[in-house]
Amino acid sequence: MFSLPAIFILLAVLAYPIISSFILSFQEVGLGAGGIVTEFIGLDNYAKIFQDAAFKNAFYNSIYFTVVEVIAVTLLSLGLALILNHPLGRPAIYRVILLIPWALAPVANAVLWKWIYNANYGVLNAIVVGLGLSETGIVWLGSPFLALNMILIADVWKAIPFITLLLLAGLQNIPIRLYKAALMDGATSWQQFVHVTLPGLRTTLIISIVLQSIWALKVFDLVFVLTKGGPADGTVLLNFLSWRVTFNYLNIGYGAAIANVLFVLMFLLALAYIRALRPRTSARK
Numbered sequence: 013m014f015s016l017p018a019i020f021i022l023l024a025v026l027a028y029p030i031i032s033s034f035i036l037s038f039q040e041v042g043l044g045a046g047g048i049v050t051e052f053i054g055l056d057n058y059a060k061i062f063q064d065a066a067f068k069n070a071f072y073n074s075i076y077f078t079v080v081e082v083i084a085v086t087l088l089s090l091g092l093a094l095i096l097n098h099p100l101g102r103p104a105i106y107r108v109i110l111l112i113p114w115a116l117a118p119v120a121n122a123v124l125w126k127w128i129y130n131a132n133y134g135v136l137n138a139i140v141v142g143l144g145l146s147e148t149g150i151v152w153l154g155s156p157f158l159a160l161n162m163i164l165i166a167d168v169w170k171a172i173p174f175i176t177l178l179l180l181a182g183l184q185n186i187p188i189r190l191y192k193a194a195l196m197d198g199a200t201s202w203q204q205f206v207h208v209t210l211p212g213l214r215t216t217l218i219i220s221i222v223l224q225s226i227w228a229l230k231v232f233d234l235v236f237v238l239t240k241g242g243p244a245d246g247t248v249l250l251n252f253l254s255w256r257v258t259f260n261y262l263n264i265g266y267g268a269a270i271a272n273v274l275f276v277l278m279f280l281l282a283l284a285y286i287r288a289l290r291p292r293t294s295a296r297k
Contacts, residue, residue, distance in 0.1 A: 030275070033268045041264035050265075057269035067270065069245055070253040073160060077249060078228040081164055085171045085224050086217070092172065093179035094209075107177070114173035122237035125166040129153055129238070153239055156246020163234045163247055171227065175220045182216030183209070215288060222285040226278050250274045 037057050042049045061067050092110070095101045116124070128136050129152040137149035153159040186209065194204045210217075232251045235241060241248040241256065248256070251274060258267030 033271055033275075036265055036268035037272050039265045043262060053265070057266045058273075060266060061269060061273065066245065066248070066253060067250075070248045070250050073246075073248060074229060074250045077160065077164055077167075077231070078225055081168055081171070081228045082221055082224050084164075084168050085175050086221060088168070089172050089175035089179055089220070090213075090217075092176045093183055096176070096180050097183045110173050110176060112173075113170045116170065118170075118233040119237060121166070121170050122234045125162075125169075125234070126238050129162055154243065156244050159239050159243060160247045163231075163238055166234055166238070167228070167231055171224060175224060178220050179213060179216055182213045186212035218288040219285060222281050222288060226281045226285075229274060229278055229281075250277075 036050075038052060038054060039050045040053045040056075042051075096106060096110070113121070128134050131137060131149055131151045131154070134149075134152070136152065137146075140146045141149055152162050190208050190212070191204055194208050199207065229249075230251050231249055232255065235247050235249055235252045236255075239247045241252055250270065254267050254270040254274060257263050257270060261267075
């Protein structure tokens with residue numbers, strides 16, 4: 013009984029929009045003078061997905077973005093976690109500095125990077141010109157693939173702090189006696205890392221990878237602020253495509269179908285996350 017208020021809030025905030033989106037994806041929704049007009053069309057919206065070049069482009073962009081970001085964030089965060097776990101890296105000031113990117117609001121972070129990437133007065137071009145790498149600077153958001161990677165860098169910068177702290181907590185939970193035993197057996201630093209650190213971080217690494225995959229799939233703010241999906245749809249990701257189809261093109265049913273495909277992808281990743289957290293059962297059981 014005490015949990016009923018929380019259950020009702022969750023149903024209102026989460027379940028109702030999910031169910032409504034699912035229903036909309038089977039309809040053709042039009043805006044008329046008298047309000048919203050709907051017509052049931054079955055699986056037509058989902059069939060359209062497989063024929064839509066824009067969806068395929070956004071899907072491939074999202075896969076590339078997610079895979080590269082997860083690899084980059086995981087490796088960089090693991091390196092920073094190892095540094096912060098070292099006696100020289102344990103002062104609290106380093107963790108405070110690390111949290112600055114994470115503390116920024118998503119839109120504020122996007123605006124910050126828009127200034128950095130600006131072709132005329134951006135600090136990145138000032139550095140490039142100052143080092144003599146280019147005479148006139150580079151239009152960082154001017155070509156599709158380069159713009160996608162610039163957005164990727166901005167998102168990696170913001171994602172690193174949380175994953176680093178997660179891995180740092182995992183490192184601090186590895187018993188010191190394992191390292192002492194490995195040292196007594198003559199293990200080198202690299203062997204200790206491979207045979208003690210990585211196995212000890214297995215669950216934490218899996219959780220980090222799954223969480224970061226979910227967050228990478230639903231990136232929207234950076235795309236909206238930096239490029240609006242351009243140039244030439246080179247930075248359109250699934251989440252942004254769903255928004256554009258729904259609110260720019262007013263194709264609400266098809267936009268809901270795209271959003272549901274993205275929801276299924278994130279749901280599968282969430283299941284992997286839950287499975288990683290589930291306590292291991294004995295082989296006999």
